[in-house]
Amino acid sequence: MLAEAGHDVTALIQPFNQAQKDLHFNLKYGAQRCNYLYLKDAELPKNIRFTDVFAPAEKTDAIILAVPTKFLEKAYSEIEPYVTRHPKCTLILLSKGFAGESGMTWGIKIKNSLMLAGRRNFAVLSGYTPAKELASAHLTKKYFAASAASRDLNAIKKVRALFRGTHLGIVGTTDIRGVSIAGALKNAYAFGYGVLTGLAGLAQNEEEKKYYSVLSSAYLGLAHNEMRVFLDNIGANPKTWSSPAVRGDFYGTCQGEIAWESRNVAFGKFLSGYPKMDKIHEYLSKYTVEGYESLRTLVAIGEKENFYLPLLYSISRIIQGGYHLLLADIVQKTAKSQS
Numbered sequence: 001m002l003a004e005a006g007h008d009v010t011a012l013i014q015p016f017n018q019a020q021k022d023l024h025f026n027l028k029y030g031a032q033r034c035n036y037l038y039l040k041d042a043e044l045p046k047n048i049r050f051t052d053v054f055a056p057a058e059k060t061d062a063i064i065l066a067v068p069t070k071f072l073e074k075a076y077s078e079i080e081p082y083v084t085r086h087p088k089c090t091l092i093l094l095s096k097g098f099a100g101e102s103g104m105t106w107g108i109k110i111k112n113s114l115m116l117a118g119r120r121n122f123a124v125l126s127g128y129t130p131a132k133e134l135a136s137a138h139l140t141k142k143y144f145a146a147s148a149a150s151r152d153l154n155a156i157k158k159v160r161a162l163f164r165g166t167h168l169g170i171v172g173t174t175d176i177r178g179v180s181i182a183g184a185l186k187n188a189y190a191f192g193y194g195v196l197t198g199l200a201g202l203a204q205n206e207e208e209k210k211y212y213s214v215l216s217s218a219y220l221g222l223a224h225n226e227m228r229v230f231l232d233n234i235g236a237n238p239k240t241w242s243s244p245a246v247r248g249d250f251y252g253t254c255q256g257e258i259a260w261e262s263r264n265v266a267f268g269k270f271l272s273g274y275p276k277m278d279k280i281h282e283y284l285s286k287y288t289v290e291g292y293e294s295l296r297t298l299v300a301i302g303e304k305e306n307f308y309l310p311l312l313y314s315i316s317r318i319i320q321g322g323y324h325l326l327l328a329d330i331v332q333k334t335a336k337s338q339s
Contacts, residue, residue, distance in 0.1 A: 107180025194268015
């Protein structure tokens with residue numbers, strides 16, 4: 001997307017297995033023009049360069065950090081020196097989740113780290129940004145939106161300038177705390193939607209299928225409202241709840257595009273089959289499900305601070321061992337009380 005908008009783009013790939021080493025080699029030397037491991041249907045622009053070292057970061061205006069949370073600490077430790085040395089280079093974080101079990105999001109941790117070095121050139125970018133659909137947006141003419149959060153207004157302007165002329169609209173905010181935790185909330189609550197739609201798919205008759213389908217639709221609004229409880233209690237900007245980082249990302253993730261399904265929704269559907277704990281661990285070892293660790297941290301925070309989050313707690317209990325009907329019962333009763 002950025003390359004098609006006229007920017008010079010260098011993509012850093014740090015392979016951790018032979019398949020990824022082969023991918024990097026093929027992309028770097030032009031044998032392939034698509035990420036055939038993860039995004040095989042999207043041809044990459046010819047003006048994207050590929051590297052496996054951080055040296056190009058010395059001369060860049062912006063670094064976009066988008067790696068799974070479990071690899072984020074290592075990636076940031078290697079990028080930080082470049083960002084602190086070059087105040088005009090803005091670091092843009094796409095990764096979601098918490099830094100260990102501290103309860104601190106990576107957005108806040110990186111912001112604090114850079115502020116200690118006297119730097120504010122950092123922004124968190126969060127919203128519904130499905131890779132395949134964004135890659136083909138210039139053909140489909142679909143538009144998407146994301147929130148860019150930073151304490152530095154120049155960083156927000158930088159993000160807007162980068163995506164100007166693309167199909168991704170940017171909404172600026174100074175609420176780094178709210179936008180950073182929004183991605184974790186979205187991932188965790190997406191499990192519940194996956195569980196209910198999964199139960200609809202496993203229904204033994206049309207009446208049961210309709211029951212769970214209705215509940216899954218009602219769940220979207222109820223879960224979104226429950227996210228506001230969490231956000232309000234941590235001091236997030238009230239506008240963040242209805243922003244692309246929360247509402248847009250949650251609804252987009254759950255309902256998605258045709259032929260696309262979120263990893264977190266897919267995990268919820270897997271849970272609808274009442275798998276045993278060893279099967280859950282086996283699934284998590286095969287697939288990246290970032291909402292799993294986020295859920296544990298969010299529940300720990302909620303219970304410690306006595307937040308009223310019945311849906312979130314019931315999702316946690318499903319993973320611990322069943323209780324699918326508890327989630328359905330809460331959704332049904334809450335929906336009735338609000339109708």
